[in-house]
Amino acid sequence: EADIYQTPRYLVIGTGKKITLECSQTMGHDKMYWYQQDPGMELHLIHYSYGVNSTEKGDLSSESTVSRIRTEHFPLTLESARPSHTSQYLCASSVGLAGWGDTQYFGPGTRLTVL
Amino acid sequence: QQQVKQSPQSLIVQKGGISIINCAYENTAFDYFPWYQQFPGKGPALLIAIRPDVSEKKEGRFTISFNKSAKQFSLHIMDSQPGDSATYFCAASIRGGGSQGNLIFGKGTKLSVKP
Numbered sequence: 001e002a003d004i005y006q007t008p009r010y011l012v013i014g015t016g017k018k019i020t021l022e023c024s025q026t027m028g029h030d031k032m033y034w035y036q037q038d039p040g041m042e043l044h045l046i047h048y049s050y051g052v053n054s055t056e057k058g059d060l061s062s063e064s065t066v067s068r069i070r071t072e073h074f075p076l077t078l079e080s081a082r083p084s085h086t087s088q089y090l091c092a093s094s095v096g097l098a099g100w101g102d103t104q105y106f107g108p109g110t111r112l113t114v115l
Numbered sequence: 116q117q118q119v120k121q122s123p124q125s126l127i128v129q130k131g132g133i134s135i136i137n138c139a140y141e142n143t144a145f146d147y148f149p150w151y152q153q154f155p156g157k158g159p160a161l162l163i164a165i166r167p168d169v170s171e172k173k174e175g176r177f178t179i180s181f182n183k184s185a186k187q188f189s190l191h192i193m194d195s196q197p198g199d200s201a202t203y204f205c206a207a208s209i210r211g212g213g214s215q216g217n218l219i220f221g222k223g224t225k226l227s228v229k230p
Contacts, residue, residue, distance in 0.1 A: 033217075040155065040202045042222040058217075090158050100166070101147030101210045104218060106158025 003027060006091050006107035013081055014115050021076045021110045023091030031102065032074040035090040036060060037109075043090070049074055081114045088112070118142055119207050121221025128228050134192040136224045138205035141186065145207040148181065149218070150190050153202045162203070163190070166210075195228045202226070 004025040013019055025032065034047040035058075045058030049068040063085070064078050074093075078085055090109045094102040120139045128134045138148075149164035165172045165179040165188065172179045178191040192199055202225050206218040 040153070040223070040225055043159070043204065043220045045217065048217060092158070096211065096216070099210075100164065101149065101208045102216055102218065103149070103161050103164075104151075104159075106160065108156070108158055 004091060004093055004105050004107040006089075006110050008110060009108060010111045010113075012113045012115065015080075015082055017081050017114075019078050019081055019112070021089055021091075021112070023074045023076070023107060024072050025074075025093040025105070025107075026072060027093060027095070027105070028071060029093035029095050029105075030071065031094040032068070033092040033094070033104065034058070034064075034066060034074070034076050035092065036062065037088045037090055039088055039111075047076065081112075083114045086112060086114050118219045119205060119221045121205050121224060123224060124222070125225045126227070128195045128226065130195065130197060130228055130230050132195050132228075134190075134195045134199070134226055134228070136190045136203055136205070136226070137187065138189065138207075138221050139185075139187045140207045140219075142207070142209075142219075143186070144209050145219075147208045147210050148179070148188050149206050150177075150179065151204040151206060151220075153204065153223075155201075159202075159204055192226075195226075197228045197230050200226055200228050 030051045044060035046062040047066040091107040092104040094104040096102045151159035152162040153159040181188045205221040
């Protein structure tokens with residue numbers, strides 16, 4: 001089982017607050033991802049990174065930002081939370097085996113509620 | 116444009132029955148097709164994957180069938196058990212393809228196996 005951690009697991013916060021969702025992995029994977037998912041629903045890629053100082057926006061437009069200063073750490077920040085940001089946020093990292101595509105390892109997620 | 120179409124959205128199967136989930140893709144450059152399983156409160160986890168050089172791959176009760184000419188692949192769960200109740204996501208990507216190596220997920224199928 002992969003070691004990828006997300007904190008906090010649950011967060012309830014008021015509108016306008018700045019929040020940072022933490023994601024760390026101990027596997028040394030270069031590629032990392034953030035997905036937004038309503039529980040049990042479609043996965044939407046919002047950010048990804050191929051290594052230190054590399055970040056890209058995903059398919060779903062998001063008001064969040066990310067940084068990648070260390071390989072193992074990929075935090076996501078919302079400068080001003082709104083009720084529309086209420087969702088589950090999943091972090092993942094990936095590695096490719098020779099001849100195969102990347103296997104993504106997901107963290108347990110952060111369930112965010114903005115009041 | 117949805118590149119990977121998954122059906123059905125939800126599925127109810129009796130214990131011991133066969134669960135079948137279907138996916139269709141559009142991009143003929145895709146050459147890696149994994150399935151992920153997600154239990155409530157958890158992140159998705161790789162279940163089984165196939166490359167287009169084979170038409171079928173079996174791991175225990177789980178089988179992927181792949182039809183390259185039809186651009187379709189499916190997951191079969193034999194002898195379905197209540198513990199298989201989860202959301203299943205098909206995905207596709209291009210091996211070693213930079214940003215094209217990012218997984219493109221289907222919208223998911225919620226499987227419920229009744230005792």
